[in-house]
Each structure stands twice: as structure tokens, then as C-alpha cells.
Amino acid sequence: xxxxxxxxxxxxxxxxxxxxxxxxxxxxxxxxxxxxxxxxxxxxxxxxxxxxxxxxxxxxxxxxxxxxxxxxxxxxxxxxxxxxxxxxxxxxxxxxxxxxxxxxxxxxxxxxxxxxxxxxxxxxxxxxx
Numbered sequence: 817x818x819x820x821x822x823x824x825x826x827x828x829x830x831x832x833x834x835x836x837x838x839x840x841x842x843x844x845x846x847x848x849x850x851x852x853x854x855x856x857x858x859x860x861x862x863x864x865x866x867x868x869x870x871x872x873x874x875x876x877x878x879x880x881x882x883x884x885x886x887x888x889x890x891x892x893x894x895x896x897x898x899x900x901x902x903x904x905x906x907x908x909x910x911x912x913x914x915x916x917x918x919x920x921x922x923x924x925x926x927x928x929x930x931x932x933x934x935x936x937x938x939x940x941x942x943x944x945x
Contacts, residue, residue: 836872837879837906837940845870845913852918860924869938870913871906877940879904879916885935894926897936905943 841849849867857863871877879901886892901916918936 835875835877835940835942837877837938838870838872839938840868840870843868843915854920857920857922859922859926861922863920865918867916867918868913869901869906869916871908871940873940874908876908876943877906878943879906879938879940881936881938883934883936887933888929891929891932894923894929895932896921897934906940
């Protein structure tokens, strides 16, 4: 007696969740923002800089920013960088973008610092569903 096996193909499909963001200096999303030169900053000053965050993934993401690598390290006591998009949800899919305003604030009592540098990292984290 022979056992006959008939293959039954089972098609399947799906999507891999991808999350990512890109930062641009222009609303047309043509110039990737690689650095910001704040120039000469007066004690007590508040400066702003616009940028545009593009969702490069296929899933909605929540935006967050961290500021690290202060040079000199004492600068973080006198200078802060904030933005208006913390915890903002960027809709899914390439093509969804949003303007973000970065705000640099220098305390009026800043002392001992004549130049500064830092790294700002903007991250998109997948929305839990």
C-alpha cells in the first residue's frame, strides 16, 4: 500500500513593522539637517530653529529627543535645548511630516563658557497597538 501526499500550498503575506525618522532643514524635505550652527549667543538669550521630521517607516511613531555629549560638560548647567514635539505622534507612512521648533535657552548667569557643542538625537518609537 502506498501513501499519497498531495501538497497544499498555503499562501501568506504580511508587513514588517518599520519605524524611522529623517530630519530636514526645509519644508520641501529636500535638505537633510546634519547640524545647526547657533552662532554667537548672548547670555539670557532664547533662540529657535525650525526643522521638519519625516516618518520614513510604515508605522505611526511617537517622537522624543535627547541631548547628550555636552562640550564642555558644564555647559549643560547653563544651556538647554527643548522642542515643541516631545511625545507627538507622527502618523504612519512615508510622506507624513511635521514641523518642529527647537529652542535653545542660555541662562543669563552663564559663566566660564565661551564655546559649546552637544548632540541632539530625535527618535521615533513605534506606537504600541
